[in-house]
Amino acid sequence: MTSSRVEPALTLRPGSTVEGERRLAxxxxxxxxxxxxxYAVMMMTPTDLGAFAVGxxxxxxxxxxxxxxxxxDVFEGEDGWIVRVTLAKxxxxxxHDRVRHRTSDTSCGLCGIAGLEQLRRPVRARPPAPQxxxxxLFAALGRLRGHQPLNAETGAVHAAAACDADGHILLACEDVGRHNALDKLIGTLALSATAADFLLVTSRLSFEMVDKAxxxxxxxxxxxxxxxxLAVEHAREHCLTLVALARDDAMLVMHDPWALFG
Incomplete structure (x- = not known):
């Protein structure tokens, strides 16, 4: 079982870009x-799955x-890994009781998904080209802290922000869970009919985060x-521009389907 692999990446700095690569989990x-x-589909690093199953x-x-x-019993399928567990009588x-009533209560699983065949849920449309x-991007990053009042008080919550093409933050939502913060933002955007040029999140970029975007x-x-x-693959498949490791001095462009930065 492989825990990491190298993918091409473009390092974006104020005024320059450099081609390179990045090892991803x-x-x-x-x-x-x-x-x-x-019972559940977990999004995770596929190592030590036997021990994971017991735990x-x-x-x-x-x-x-x-x-x-x-x-x-652990084996690899077409869409991922399958772990079959047999319990004592x-x-x-x-x-049986849990399958009837369970909802996903973890930060690393997919809510409402019980089998790998359900993983590839349809995406309504490919996103347009960002402007x-x-x-x-650097401007929005610099402004983000001013839109995190709860984190300023607690230091314990994630934020998801909707930004316009000039880097102004239109809306921002906070939550202890990174998925929850993004769900809140997407719901707010939908309810207010607000269009964003890009989303900025204070977390790692997983499959679920890409899917929500x-x-x-x-x-x-x-x-x-x-x-x-899997986040990079999902972005590639559906033409989503993906930028990671956003810092004041550099960002890493993982997928740029519109050659916006190249």
């Missing part, structure tokens, strides 16, 4: 099946001890942390 869909029932059964209260996990009733220049119909997603492999 591998993100993969891992479907968890328990006693023949689809997940324990933390989900589906098993009381490691001995209750009778067997773990005394634990069997728990999974922002590199100067606008695509659902929101924005041209570009910018994050202050690194992307995962």
């Amino acid at each position: 591998v993100e993969a869909a891992v479907a968890i099946e328990v006693d023949g029932l689809g 997940f059964m324990l933390t989900e209260r589906l098993a009381d001890t490691a001995v209750d996990v009778i067997d773990v 005394r634990c069997a009733g728990r999974i 922002a220049t590199s100067a606008a 695509l659902v929101g119909g924005v041209p570009m997603l910018v994050g202050v942390s690194a992307p995962t492999t």
Whole structure:
């Protein structure tokens, strides 16, 4: 199982660009099946999946001890990894109750998804070409802190901001969860019929974050942390401009389908 791989990248600095590459953490869909029932799809690094399965059964209260996990079968499928868990008979009733009532309560899984075949949900339309220049990205980054009042008080929350082509922040939302902050922003944009040229988030760029940006119909997603492999692939597949590791002195362009920066 591979935990990282190298992808081409373009380093964007004020006034210059440099071609290079970046090693990314591998993100993969891992479907968890328990006693023949689809339970969850986790977006994660596909290593130590046997140990993960045991720990997940324990933390989900589906098993009381490691001995209750009778067997773990791990294999790679076309769309990701599948982990099939067999529990002791005394634990069997728990999974049926949980599958009926469970909603995703983690920050690394896909809500409402129980099998890998559901991972490739349709994207309504490809996003348009962004209009922002590199100067606008740096400008928005410099303005972001002024739109994070809760984080200024607590130092413990993420932000997602909608920006115009000049780098002005139109709207910003905060939440302890990075997914929640972006969902709040996308909902606010939809309710207010506000169009953004790019989104700026204070987190890593995972598959889910890219997918949410695509659902929101924005041209570009910018994050202050690194992307995962699956995030880059999803952006490439659907023509989303993706910029990572946004700092005051440099940013990393991972996908630029409109040659905006090249």
